[in-house]
Amino acid sequence: MDFDWLNTFLEVARQKSFSRAAERLHVTQPSISAQIRALETYLGHRLLDRGGGKVTLTAAGRVFQPFAEQSLIQLKHIRLTLEDMERMPRGTLTISANDSTALYVLPLLITKFKKQYPRVSLNIIRAERSKTIALVLDREVEFGIVSLPIRDPRLHIEVIHEDKLVLVVPAGHALTQLKTVTLSDAAKYGFLVPKEGRRRELIDHLFVQNKTARRITMELDSSELLKRLIVAGLGISFMPRINFLEEIKAGLVQAIEVEGVNIPRDLGIISLHSVPLARAASAFFTFATGTTRPDPGTDAIDVGEELEDESALAIGTPPPRTKSS
Template sequence: MDFEQLKTFLHVCRLKSFSRAAEKLGVTQPAISAQIRSLEKEVGARLFDRDGGKVTFTAAGRLFEPFAEHCLQCHSHIVVAVNELYRSARGEVSVSASEATSLYILPPVFAEYKKQYTRVNLSIVRAEHLRSIEMVVNREVDFAIVSTPLKDPRLTVQCIHRDEIVLTVSPAHPLATRSTIKVDEMLQFPMLLLKQGRQRTLLNNFLESFDAQPRVAMEVDSSELLKRLIAAGLGMGFLPRANVDDDVRGGLLKVVKVEGMRISRELALIFRKDRTLTHAAHAFLEIATNSTEQLYPALRTAKAAL
């Protein structure tokens, strides 16, 4: 049973004629008859009595008519709803990102998006790098924001944010009064590091280029925890500038420049190449990729410094 058969059935009902229904639908009368026979076979009962040119309902046909009407109305509502979904921003957009990205990068993007598209429900799933990629690949979320580089032929990768990794200390740290230090000075103090990830890899490469062996006081698996430990005076550490700008302005942390150190990180918005984006998803993509710097002034400053 399909919608064309139901449409044919209802035209025959209203016009009480196979020939007039064929003319109305722009098909041949044999085609109308074939559709009705197929429908009757599936229903398991005759729907019309034909006496010469006169067409009347059988009891089964009269019973079937309101159900056919309801099915076509549902079909119409489905088509309108789906078309509306792609014409205007409504529905839901889901994004996966790490804890730090959720705290420091996404809020201004989400705020601008909700200001423009109030009828869209935004949801964020906090997950680390590999899990975020997996969720996009498995179609569990629309987008993810992850560190680059990332090469996966299934994914579209669009950079949305770039800033530097900076040495961060508490205001009470011996280096807090210094604006710039040398690498060998830095190595005299305990260091807090992330256990793994792109940021740790970049830092390892930098230290290896100086043949430097840091005094590792602790390794943690969260950049937010790392920041809190630095503020508590347990050691110094490296964090993205966007993560610490508010704390530096508030006097809770200090940033110290290390001579010869130029480490930057990039975050990209990723989504499946074969995913059909709704109007709401297209709108989020546009805001996230084109407006990040305008929405978050600190990013402009960081980018200019690179």
């Protein structure tokens, strides 16, 4: 059924005349008659009585009139909603990130994004790095935010946050009295380390690479608990500086530069290269990166291509600054 038929029917009913309705709608009278016939044929009922020199509604026409009016109102509402979506994205996005990123990086980003796009709902899944990558590859989340570098031709990768790991010690720790701190100096004290994940890999590699032994006093699966234990004076660790900004300002801990040690901890937003972004997802990507992610093309890399061995990537290698494709 054509919506124009409904508009024509209602105008004829209001004007009680085919000719006046034609004038109002700026069409010919035969066109009005053809549309009414088509509508009546479609419904299988006569809607207008044309006898007696005027046009009146039949019983079926009186029943049909409010439905026609409501249908046109709904059509207008749908059009306005779709136009509004073009101006203001809406929908739901799901993002996966580890505890540290979810607690210290995402809140500021999400707060600013929601001010600009209040109709987009964001769900956050807290998962460690490998799980986050798997969720993106399995299309269970639109985006993951993970530490770099990462190489996978199935993923589009953009840097969104640059940071580094620093040695964090409790206030008044003996290391704070040294003018210069070496890795050997730090290794004399008990380390608190994550049980697994990219940060644990970076810390382990650092000591192996420098042929320095260190004493692990505790392995933890929570970055927040690890942080609290450092503040309580129960150990030291290499941690992202952003995690301790408030504690450093309050004098509860101190971030120490270790001579010859540079551990970048840049974060990237990852998405499945072969899947186009919906409007809300595209808005978030552009907001987070300042760039527009190109739609997947016919030249996308075969997902079966052999992946680069991450273990071969040297600690401190600068992360990619452009998409991985």
